[in-house]
Amino acid sequence: MTLDWNSFTPTASLAGGILIGLAIALLLLASGRIAGVSGIVSGMLRPQRGNILWRVAFVIGLIVAPACYRLFAALPESRIDAGWPMLILAGLLVGFGTRLGSGCTSGHGVCGLARLSPRSILATLTFMSFGFATVFVVRHLLP
Amino acid sequence: MNAILSFTAGLTFGLGLIIAGMTNPAKVISFLDIAGNWDPSLALVMGSAIPVSAIAFYIARKRETALLGQRIQLPDTHRLDWRLILGSALFGVGWGLAGICPGPALTLLGYGLWQGVLFVTAMLIGMTVYEITLNKAR
Numbered sequence: 001m002t003l004d005w006n007s008f009t010p011t012a013s014l015a016g017g018i019l020i021g022l023a024i025a026l027l028l029l030a031s032g033r034i035a036g037v038s039g040i041v042s043g044m045l046r047p048q049r050g051n052i053l054w055r056v057a058f059v060i061g062l063i064v065a066p067a068c069y070r071l072f073a074a075l076p077e078s079r080i081d082a083g084w085p086m087l088i089l090a091g092l093l094v095g096f097g098t099r100l101g102s103g104c105t106s107g108h109g110v111c112g113l114a115r116l117s118p119r120s121i122l123a124t125l126t127f128m129s130f131g132f133a134t135v136f137v138v139r140h141l142l143p
Numbered sequence: 144m145n146a147i148l149s150f151t152a153g154l155t156f157g158l159g160l161i162i163a164g165m166t167n168p169a170k171v172i173s174f175l176d177i178a179g180n181w182d183p184s185l186a187l188v189m190g191s192a193i194p195v196s197a198i199a200f201y202i203a204r205k206r207e208t209a210l211l212g213q214r215i216q217l218p219d220t221h222r223l224d225w226r227l228i229l230g231s232a233l234f235g236v237g238w239g240l241a242g243i244c245p246g247p248a249l250t251l252l253g254y255g256l257w258q259g260v261l262f263v264t265a266m267l268i269g270m271t272v273y274e275i276t277l278n279k280a281r
Contacts, residue, residue, distance in 0.1 A: 004180040007173060009164055010187055016163020017188040021195025023156035028199050030148045032209035032216055035156060037246040042270045054149040059249055061153020066253035068154060069161050076161065078251065079169035080258040082241045091248075091262040093237030095269020098245060100277065101230025102220075105244040106156075108231070109189060114197040115204075115217070122223055123231040130235025135175040138240065 024111055027058070036107020037062070038098035101127070145211055157250045163188040166250050168242030175239055226277075 024035045031054060033040075040055045066075055082090065098104040101123055103112065108127070112120020164170045164184055173182035203215050238244050243251065243262055251259030 001177055002180050004173060004182040007170065007182040007184070009184045013163045013184040013187040014191045016159045016161070016165070017191030017193075018195055019155055019159030019162060020188065020192040021159075021199075023152045023159060024192070024196040025199030026155065027149060027152040028196075028203050028209070028215070030152075030210045031145055032203075032211075032213040033149075034217065035152060037156075037244075037249065038270075041245060041249070041267070042274070045267070045270055045274055053146045057146040057150040058153035058156075061150040061155075062157040062160075062246065062249040063253045065154055065157025065161060065250050066166075069158055075254065076164070076167065078167045078254055078256065080241070080243075080256065081169055081172070082258070084258075084261060087241055087258055087262045088265045090237040090241035090243065091265025092269040092272075093233050093240070094243070094245065094248070094262075095266035095271075096273050097230045097233030097235075097237060097269075099230065099270050099273035101227050101232075101234055102218075103231075104234060104246070105238075106246050110192045110196055111200075113189070114193045115200040117218070119218075119221065119223060119227055123227055126228055126231035127235035127238060130232045131175045131239040132177055134236045134239025135172055136178050139176055140178055 020106075020110065024106075024114075034107060034111050036103050036111055038095075038104040039102070039107050042099055097127075145213075148211070156246065157253070159192075160247050160250050165244075165247045166254065168247075171242035171244075171247075172239070175242070 027033050027035045040058055044052060044055050069075055103123060108120040108123040113124060160166050165188060170182060171185060174185040206215060209215050241262060248259065248263050248266055252263055
């Protein structure tokens with residue numbers, strides 16, 4: 001293992017994390033909801049009266065963020081190396097897995113850890129380990 | 144009012160993801176590649192997002208209702224079961240393959256990249272498959 005100091009962005013990453021935390025705080029304290037993105041999206045798939053508009057509004061906020069950012073600065077690079085078959089496979093696994101496991105990086109990894117939920121601690125340890133293992137296999141074991 | 148606040152939260156969340164580097168899948172994979180040339184930046188995203196939201200959860204725990212009057216809804220399940228572990232494992236594999244998780248996936252739609260559209264479509268299909276198979280059987 002070596003550290004990639006050239007790509008290391010501590011200030012930006014800490015600042016971005018603070019914004020994410022503030023967004024979670026806003027949704028929680030103003031609307032009483034947990035900002036778990038996979039949960040918010042999946043609730044749109046089986047719409048219930050009075051429980052849909054806030055979800056759609058949150059998702060639109062996420063989608064327009066790049067356009068809003070562009071008003072002030074050029075968007076940072078976004079490089080996607082995966083080809084289409086890999087993107088489809090990964091998307092299916094992420095969609096199915098986050099529903100079966102009741103959460104993703106935001107719901108378990110940030111909100112769940114912030115409130116010390118044992119379920120979220122176990123979920124986060126699991127998806128982090130499998131994430132590390134998957135990259136290890138793809139990058140270092142496969143030809 | 145609720146929708147406006149929710150939109151603001153989503154927008155702030157998305158801006159946070161962009162600034163943090165989470166909308167660059169190559170960077171996410173560099174973070175997950177501890178055996179290679181490791182970029183630890185994304186650990187710092189959780190490192191600052193968690194304490195900020197922990198303060199909010201601390202306040203929320205002392206209140207019954209949110210500022211707009213709705214009940215504060217926190218998960219009340221405590222079961223550590225196979226669903227939680229298998230689901231998180233499958234999610235971790237998918238995350239490692241593409242370097243994209245649900246929040247950044249939606250924000251990538253706003254980048255106008257075809258890869259984002261394809262990933263989100265597959266993710267929604269994956270969620271729908273869960274809804275019509277396992278969630279019905281529950």
